Amino acid sequence: MVTKRTAEVNGITMHFVEQGEGPLVLLLHGWPETSHSWRHQIGPLAEAGYRVVAPDQRGYGRTECPAGVEQYTLLHLVGDVVGLIEELGERQAIVVGHDWGAPVAWHTALLRPDLVRGVAGISVPPAPRAPAPPLSLLRQHFGEGFYQIYFQRPGVAEAEFGADPRTTFRRLLGASSAGAPVVRDGEGFLDRFTEVDRLPDWLDDEDIDVAVESFTRSGFTGGLNWYRNIDRNWELLAPWRGKPITPPAFYLCGDEDITRAFTDTGNIAKAATDVRGVVDIPGAGHWVQMERPDEVNDALLGFFKQL
Numbered sequence: 001m002v003t004k005r006t007a008e009v010n011g012i013t014m015h016f017v018e019q020g021e022g023p024l025v026l027l028l029h030g031w032p033e034t035s036h037s038w039r040h041q042i043g044p045l046a047e048a049g050y051r052v053v054a055p056d057q058r059g060y061g062r063t064e065c066p067a068g069v070e071q072y073t074l075l076h077l078v079g080d081v082v083g084l085i086e087e088l089g090e091r092q093a094i095v096v097g098h099d100w101g102a103p104v105a106w107h108t109a110l111l112r113p114d115l116v117r118g119v120a121g122i123s124v125p126p127a128p129r130a131p132a133p134p135l136s137l138l139r140q141h142f143g144e145g146f147y148q149i150y151f152q153r154p155g156v157a158e159a160e161f162g163a164d165p166r167t168t169f170r171r172l173l174g175a176s177s178a179g180a181p182v183v184r185d186g187e188g189f190l191d192r193f194t195e196v197d198r199l200p201d202w203l204d205d206e207d208i209d210v211a212v213e214s215f216t217r218s219g220f221t222g223g224l225n226w227y228r229n230i231d232r233n234w235e236l237l238a239p240w241r242g243k244p245i246t247p248p249a250f251y252l253c254g255d256e257d258i259t260r261a262f263t264d265t266g267n268i269a270k271a272a273t274d275v276r277g278v279v280d281i282p283g284a285g286h287w288v289q290m291e292r293p294d295e296v297n298d299a300l301l302g303f304f305k306q307l
Helices: 035-047 074-087 101-111 134-142 156-163 165-174 205-218 221-227 230-236 267-271 293-304
Strands: 003-009 012-019 024-028 051-055 093-098 116-122 249-254 275-281
Touching: 003 074, 012 035, 012 074, 024 035, 024 074, 024 101, 035 051, 035 205, 035 293, 051 074, 074 093, 074 101, 074 230, 093 101, 101 116, 116 293, 134 230, 156 165, 156 221, 165 205, 249 293, 267 275, 275 293
Parallel strands: 024 051, 024 093, 093 116, 116 249, 249 275
Antiparallel strands: 003 012, 012 051
């Protein structure tokens, strides 16, 4: 049975769900998600012999949302993972992340390899340190309308997403967007996603209800603050430039994932010294762990068995 708990972790109250016994597996969600996005992984991974824990990360769901923008750096987020492993009474974990959860997983493996038995990134590959502050490079390549630039303006994206959360999640989760999401003048981020009359088969109204309830509770600012630390992360992580990820690593992505328009899936071979697998799932999009759970679970378990 899945249990729900809270713990004091790295100075915040963190909510997480847990099931199973065995080696610890941490499932780290991305934006705009919560632990609910792992609903199809928790049971099967636990039944395969693992202690599976999926937290609402800092700023999301039932986990605390600190007020300061500067409290959402990757150092804070990795610190949350380190604190959670300790709070759970474990010495190591297999760390799996999707979307923004993937950089948290990659950096946990980079900064604390002693705590990471294995690391898996879904959707977002590891990236080498950019030669200049990333936002300036994104502006040059995509312009001011690129969504990560759009998210920098305090209150703007919050107002757009909070105006009608149900429509927000029907579009973000259930609709599609072609190419890198670039906000055009006079429009908002959601205008880049085609409205759907019917949700895809892998998503239902109850899932939308969970998302609406979660973000009505937490608001959107906490998750958006992760984006507002992109350049600060670049500054803080300078001492680790050129250092490889040494724990066993695995990468999975849908071949129709929107992030492929602005990430380099080949980076894992450059960033990690012990790559145990790279899996593309044909026909799958960004929400691959929800869209194609059986294939994702099989791939993850295949990686876990190598550890």
